[in-house]
Amino acid sequence: MNRILIIGAGGVGGVVAHKCAQVPEVFDEIVLASRHLDKCNALAAQLPRPIRTAQVDADDPKQVAALIRQIQPNLVLHVALPYQDLAIMEACLETGVPYLDTANYEPPEVAHFEYSWQWAFRERFAKRGIMALLGCGFDPGVTNIFCAYARKHHFDEIHEVDILDCNAGSHGKAFATNFNPEINIREVTQRGKYWENGQWIETEPFAIHRTFDFPEVGPREAYLLYHEELESLVKNLPGLRRIRFWMTFSQEYLTHLRVLQNVGLTRIDPVMYEGHPVVPLRFLKAVLPEPSSLGENYTGKTNIGCLIRGVKNGRPLTYYIYNVCDHAACYREVQAQAVSYTTGVPAMIGAKLMLTGAWRGQGVFNVEEFDPDPFMAALPQHGLPWVETFVDELL
Ligand code: NDP
Numbered sequence: 001m002n003r004i005l006i007i008g009a010g011g012v013g014g015v016v017a018h019k020c021a022q023v024p025e026v027f028d029e030i031v032l033a034s035r036h037l038d039k040c041n042a043l044a045a046q047l048p049r050p051i052r053t054a055q056v057d058a059d060d061p062k063q064v065a066a067l068i069r070q071i072q073p074n075l076v077l078h079v080a081l082p083y084q085d086l087a088i089m090e091a092c093l094e095t096g097v098p099y100l101d102t103a104n105y106e107p108p109e110v111a112h113f114e115y116s117w118q119w120a121f122r123e124r125f126a127k128r129g130i131m132a133l134l135g136c137g138f139d140p141g142v143t144n145i146f147c148a149y150a151r152k153h154h155f156d157e158i159h160e161v162d163i164l165d166c167n168a169g170s171h172g173k174a175f176a177t178n179f180n181p182e183i184n185i186r187e188v189t190q191r192g193k194y195w196e197n198g199q200w201i202e203t204e205p206f207a208i209h210r211t212f213d214f215p216e217v218g219p220r221e222a223y224l225l226y227h228e229e230l231e232s233l234v235k236n237l238p239g240l241r242r243i244r245f246w247m248t249f250s251q252e253y254l255t256h257l258r259v260l261q262n263v264g265l266t267r268i269d270p271v272m273y274e275g276h277p278v279v280p281l282r283f284l285k286a287v288l289p290e291p292s293s294l295g296e297n298y299t300g301k302t303n304i305g306c307l308i309r310g311v312k313n314g315r316p317l318t319y320y321i322y323n324v325c326d327h328a329a330c331y332r333e334v335q336a337q338a339v340s341y342t343t344g345v346p347a348m349i350g351a352k353l354m355l356t357g358a359w360r361g362q363g364v365f366n367v368e369e370f371d372p373d374p375f376m377a378a379l380p381q382h383g384l385p386w387v388e389t390f391v392d393e394l395l
Pocket of ligand 1: 007008009010011012013033034035036039056057058059079080081082084102103135136137138139140141178179180181183290291292339340342343
């Protein structure tokens with residue numbers, strides 16, 4: 001009998017809870033825990049079968065370990081914030097329970113993320129005989145698995161990867177972010193970075209952009225950003241010569257972001273306000289819409305995929321694989337928008353593969369280190385169909 005403990009009751013946590021509830025043959029019991037119990041209970045009330053809920057401050061490894069001891073789950077699925085990664089991993093080590101997340105660790109006081117902090121747990125997880133699966137959302141997550149699948153089935157060697165993330169939806173708000181506002185704004189305002197010929201190349205934020213014609217969506221302007229899957233794919237895709245990440249933004253979003261930056265509201269250092277230290281970005285998060293609240297009137301689609309170039313049997317090959325997801329259809333199914341949906345579904349699939357033993361290991365892993373086939377087969381079964389094409393030139 002499997003019992004899963006989901007930590008984080010936001011946009012993504014809601015989707016994970018819904019999707020786990022749809023698969024009772026794997027997830028016999030579901031427990032949803034988060035900082036505020038009322039949010040867990042509100043989500044629980046939407047689900048087709050009863051689940052348990054709990055309150056936890058996941059910044060505190062002792063609280064998480066105590067909760068794990070009380071619940072006795074077979075897996076902890078962490079979809080709270082990246083700040084909690086290390087605390088939850090420590091608690092999993094202490095209690096001997098496997099771990100899965102969708103975003104790599106970043107310290108609250110520095111807008112910087114990288115895998116080194118979590119990869120450093122590898123030996124301890126291996127010694128404890130348990131598995132940690134990192135970055136099992138869509139990007140990172142499915143995009144890494146698309147690369148592993150391409151390498152397994154279509155290429156002898158992959159030379160170039162462009163990860164293309166397009167949200168062509170409209171939520172009707174002047175400004176909102178599709179996942180946690182604090183994490184989102186920290187991510188998109190940092191310097192751009194990509195990897196070419198064995199070295200990292202940095203750019204000014206939003207300095208490089210181009211128009212891509214996305215299937216089922218149309219032409220959109222995409223901006224080169226640094227994204228965490230670049231780090232693990234550079235390590236795990238032998239023969240790679242260049243890898244870049246592109247994300248679309250509307251002019252409306254970029255204008256709002258520029259103004260917020262210019263007036264200091266994206267700062268992450270505390271400022272004194274009426275005798276109290278206030279982090280401007282945290283205050284901004286408090287006044288922006290929550291990602292879980294955006295779904296109701298969201299229209300349009302996302303298209304996220306990988307454009308891959310390399311060689312097969314000595315011949316150059318260009319391959320494009322992507323998923324298209326419709327915001328309104330997601331809302332009808334699980335009362336969430338497509339960015340939460342495309343993250344929550346892969347997290348549930350990763351948990352399913354771990355619990356059924358299809359993916360097993362001892363240590364800390366990124367998703368591209370496992371056989372992509374069972375994951376690729378599960379994606380369309382659980383709401384994320386994918387399309388692959390062989391194209392001459394898309395760029
Ligand atoms: P939300 O802000 O909607 O949800 C975050 C949830 O975590 C909230 O319920 C929040 O509680 C809870 N939380 C925050 N701090 C703590 C804490 N100390 N203890 C317990 N619970 C806490 O964000 P999203 O659901 O949009 O995103 C969740 C995660 O998914 C993020 O890490 C994000 O980076 C990741 N993500 C990954 C993607 C991928 O493709 N790989 C794409 C999109 C997101 P409260 O409501 O009280 O604040």
